[in-house]
Amino acid sequence: MSDRPEDDIEEEIEDSSAPLIEHLAELRTRLIHSVLAFVVAMIVCFTVAEPILNFLVEPIADILRARGENPQLIFTAPQEKFFVLIRISMIFGLAISFPYIGYQMWRFVAPGLYKSEKNAFLPFLIASPVLFMMGASFAHFIVTPLAMNFFIGFSDAIPALTAMLTGENIPADVENAELRTVFLGSVRESLDLSLKFIIAFGLCFQLPVLLTLMGKAGLVSAEGLRNVRKWAVVGILTLAALVTPPDVVTQVILFTVVYALYEVSIFLVTRVEKKRNAELREMGLMDDEEDGDTKEGSA
Numbered sequence: 001m002s003d004r005p006e007d008d009i010e011e012e013i014e015d016s017s018a019p020l021i022e023h024l025a026e027l028r029t030r031l032i033h034s035v036l037a038f039v040v041a042m043i044v045c046f047t048v049a050e051p052i053l054n055f056l057v058e059p060i061a062d063i064l065r066a067r068g069e070n071p072q073l074i075f076t077a078p079q080e081k082f083f084v085l086i087r088i089s090m091i092f093g094l095a096i097s098f099p100y101i102g103y104q105m106w107r108f109v110a111p112g113l114y115k116s117e118k119n120a121f122l123p124f125l126i127a128s129p130v131l132f133m134m135g136a137s138f139a140h141f142i143v144t145p146l147a148m149n150f151f152i153g154f155s156d157a158i159p160a161l162t163a164m165l166t167g168e169n170i171p172a173d174v175e176n177a178e179l180r181t182v183f184l185g186s187v188r189e190s191l192d193l194s195l196k197f198i199i200a201f202g203l204c205f206q207l208p209v210l211l212t213l214m215g216k217a218g219l220v221s222a223e224g225l226r227n228v229r230k231w232a233v234v235g236i237l238t239l240a241a242l243v244t245p246p247d248v249v250t251q252v253i254l255f256t257v258v259y260a261l262y263e264v265s266i267f268l269v270t271r272v273e274k275k276r277n278a279e280l281r282e283m284g285l286m287d288d289e290e291d292g293d294t295k296e297g298s299a
Helices: 006-047 049-056 058-066 080-112 115-166 187-204 207-216 222-227 229-243 248-282 288-298
Strands: none
Touching: 006 049, 006 080, 049 058, 049 080, 049 187, 058 115, 058 187, 080 115, 080 187, 115 187, 115 207, 115 248, 187 248, 207 248, 222 229, 222 248, 229 248
């Protein structure tokens, strides 16, 4: 049994609950500001959603022009294009408002972090959107044209292969011509494919950020990443086969880029480990012998 008066216990409970209520109130304020920023950005993006759509499907238009076809997409439902523009507004509105949303979340979390922790996280907060934009640009300007060229040209590959094997030419007379497939691209489906490439490659380019953060937390080591190199190669090759068309050139490009990011991650984790070991030696928590054993183990 405690000898403390009940009034003191109740007062202590009230004092401990007050900061929690203040934190929840601040979190609510940050969330409201973030939602308002997203809504405003979405409305602004809706006013220019049509040019954004034209920019996203430009790789398809270029391929159709090169094939001598009319560069146009169709919509199969009255509401299809409207909801496509709404979707574009939401995605790009989130992208535009993300810096402000991230700033609001940082203002909420930062007071509970030490100065060293703030300095450690800030570079990753800056590098993450930059790498995502690099991945998205790589997907839009390199991968998407290659993929669209393969998929759209595939409809011509089968008749040409059949004619070559049978020795017959495709008749020029329409009355005697066989049934053939023609690409009439849907706005929604074409946009979906382009956005999938952009998001997939944007996330793939986050690999250095993810592995470096895990290295800072001690969850992975540079030596461990080197030891699983061969498994990483297999995983990257599998990823390249899944997210790209069955085209060797595209798969090789994706493998080269992602594997290069993996090697960059190993370099960054190595630097993180050296810096952490130096800090531990300054604090007297690690001597040179332990550091030497670590280097010998990683050799």
